[in-house]
Structures are given as C-alpha cells and as structure tokens.
Amino acid sequence: MQFSSTETYVATEDLTVAVNAAVTLERPLLVKGEPGTGKTELARQVAMSLGMEIIEWHIKSTTRAQQGLYEYDAVSRLRDSQLGDERVHDVSNYIRRGKLWQAFAAPERVVLLIDEVDKADIEFPNDLLQELDRMEFHVYETGETVRARQRPVVIITSNNEKELPDAFLRRCFFHYIRFPDMETMRRIVEVHHPGIKERLLTTALTQFYEIRDQAGLKKKPSTSEVLDWLKLLLAEDLDPEDLAREGASSLPKLHGALLKNEQDVHLFERLAFMARRER
Template sequence: MTFNRFQGTDTYLATPELRNAVNVAIALEKPLLIRGEPGTGKTVLAEAVAESLGLELISWNIKSTSKAQDGLYVYDTVQRLNDARFGDGDISDIRRYIKHGPLGRALVSSKRVVLLIDEVDKADMEFPNDLLHELDRMSFSVTETGEQFTAHQRPIVIITSNNEKELPDAFLRRCVFQYIAFPEKNTMANIVRVHHPNVEDELLKEVLLRFYWLRDLPSLRKRPSTSELVDWIAALARGGVGIEALADELPFLGVLLKRETDVEIALSARR
C-alpha cells in the first residue's frame, strides 16, 4: 500500500487536502465521495486522476431515472423478443443480450480503471444504497445466465454529489469524503492561469476583485462559479476590454450571471 500516488496534473491543480483524500481512497480501496458547489471541478478530478495514473476512465452520468442495476448490466429483452419474432440471430444465447453498464464494465475490465459516478444525488434516494453491495465486494452476478464477475483489480471509484439530496448514512460510512470549498483568490488565480496562460497580472487581479465582489453579494440567487469566470475572461480577452473599462462597468455580465434578477441586483449594488 503506498500513499502519495496522485499529485495532480498540468491542467488540474489539486489542493494538498484533495490530493490527500484521493490517495487515502486509493490506498484503502474505498470510494471517494466529492461534494462541493457546481463548478469547483468535481468531475474533472476523475479525469485528472485517470490521466495522472495512466488509467482508463469510465464515466457513469447519473440521471433522475438511473437505476443501480442499469450500471451493472441490462438484459435487452426487447431486442431478444424482436429477434424471436422476426427470426434474426441466435436467441438461445442469452449472453448476447446482456449489455454491461459503466459499473459492470469497470468490474469486468482486465486492467485497473477509474470509475466516475457523476452526480449520484440526482438519482432516487435509494440509489446509493443499491450500489453498496457491488462497491463493497467489487463483484456482481448476472441472474439470467448465472455468471459471476469479480474485479481483477478494484477500480478507483470517484463519486460526485451536488448535495441535492441527503445521501444515506450506510453509503457515507463506506466512502472517503472530501468537500471542495470554493477556491480563494490565490488558488483561483492559479486555476485561471492554467486556462488563460497569457492574461496580464493587473487585469487578472482586477477581474478577480470584481468576481469575488459579485460572489459576496448576499442576495444573489445563483453565484457565478469557476467555469463562468474562465468564460468571462475569455469574453473579455476577445472583446478587447481593458482594465480601465472594468473599473467603471461590468462588461459581458451575462456570462457570469444567468438570471435577470441577479443582473439587476449586481447593477444596483454598483451604484
């Protein structure tokens, strides 16, 4: 068991505590649960881990209709029924109709992979509980064929949550948990540099000042996030907006604020 395997990548800056959490999760072979505001780079973390360890990434994007079973495999009965009606293919071999889902693929893979279960809280309340057994044992069986699959190498499981729903305790107990706080100014400057290496220091300073001022407005409905800041800087660069303009107005405000009421709040607070 070794720690300090994941160190971040060129394009992803991980704070020491986040690196620590990733490495603990890898070493203890527990799923890593990442929570934080939208736009704090939760999903990108999985890509960074896969990239830095040279492993394949399998993503499972959870929707409100997602079922745990779908992640393992789907028995395509409709296809089989159709084949039976129209006489296509060999319908006696059920395995042909078993389609592995993302979790299933991560478990049957001969190599170690990174499995991203993205936005786990979007699904039904019971969804995380349904995953417990498979995540604990790292094995599953296909009832229809009686086949049993066990992971050769336990995948590195990274789970993200936007906190829309409270997750069950039993599920939380098994995870390593890390909350990604919204980056403070210095970290944010570094993050922006990764995306816009050529932005001038003075401009960046001014942009960040405006950005955090906006975020601190108390009555804002939706606070702008990292990705919106990166877009804003891109818009400012394209539009050729200089520091002077930033001092008096907020150009391209629509890139940062997506609600009419928020724009009004920001504009009236300027006065």
C-alpha cells in the same frame, strides 16, 4: 502511484491528500462542492495522473442502479424469436453491460466516475452498496457472477441536491471541494490563460469575488464561469480601466458570463439604482 496537480488542473493539498487516501484505502471517493468547482474534471485528471483509463457514468433523474451492472433486453429477444433468429438460444446475446461491469472486466485498473449521484432516486446509492463493497454481482439471466479483475478507483460526485444515505456515506472517503481563494484562483487562471496581464487579472478577480460575496445572490458564479468571463475579456482586448464600475453593486462588463438568471441581474440593477439615489 500518487495523484498530484497536472499541467491542466490545480489540486489543493487537501484534495490531493483525499484522493491518495481513497486510493490507498480502496474506498470510493465521494466529492461534493458547488457546481463548476471541477469535481467531474477531477476524475479525468486522476485517471491521467495515474495513467489509467476512465469509465464515466453520468447519472440522470431516471437512472437506476441496475443499469450500472447490466440490462437484459427481453424485447429484442422476443422479436428475434418471432423471426426465428438462432441468437435467441443464447441469453447472453441480450445482456448489455453497464459501466460497473465494464470497469470490473477491464484488463487493467481503471478510474470509474459516477457523476452527480444525487440526481437519481434516494435509493440509488443504497442499491449499489454491495457491488461497490464486494466488487462483484450476480447475473440472474445467465447464472454467472461477475468479479472485478482489478478494484477500480471509484470517484463519486455530488452537488448536494439531496442527502445521501448514511450506509452509503460510511463506505466512502469524503472530501468537500471548497471554493478557491484568490491565490488558488490565480493559479487556476494561469493554467487556462497563461501570461494574462497582472493588472487585468487583479481587477477582474476583485470584481468576481465582490459579486460572489453579494448578499441575496441566487446563484454565485463558479470557477468555470470566471474562466469563461476572462476568456471574453481577453478576446475583447479589454484593459483594467475598461472594467471600471460605478461601485461594487453595479453590473460588470459582459456580466452574462457570470450571472445566469434574471433575479441576480435585477438584484444588481436595483442596488445600482439605490446607490445613485443616495448620492
């Protein structure tokens, strides 16, 4: 089984190589890149391409590694014991399977997405080292050892919000998704907006990359944001002439789809004001 671009996802050659290498090596694929570059969607497309089910574990700042294995609901067991419920005699009734357990127990090989691992505490990745290495873990409450029936394809995403431990990095195959160049972006747009007029696309993408290249920008617009912007341009039935600006420093049409904070909007407003004063 080999991963490649799908009808709804454009994968560059280096990304395709990285995914297939990780699958062959049976190592987790650690994917980093700017927010909005398709890291989470990659896991879904890998599952679709390889004909596998996907199990998604979205990490939050409060997520603990143990939750990925299982959780023991002692409170419910105490309540049931007070009510005289017969279920209390079997502790397994109070064990809730986590995402890793679900992936390990799946009858067929699955894709396991561990999304935005850098959101959790710094110890979170280290706490999963043994389980991801050995593909097994021990349930202390029942005394059983859970082993993976099939080694899942593990894809881990990170937005680079914090450094990950070296011991964790050593066990992963790493890939950084570079921001798409103009030609790749055209292919991505064609997937989402087939048949878009060439002149409109060229004008819009030229403005988009000018905005991304503006010095001092706090948050550069991403792939998902340019797709939203183009959707609005098409909905408004705008022509290339409608996108005309007074200069590269002025705000584009419908800029709220591209610029997501007031500092960046004010930056372009100041630049446009200074450009007018210099005339």
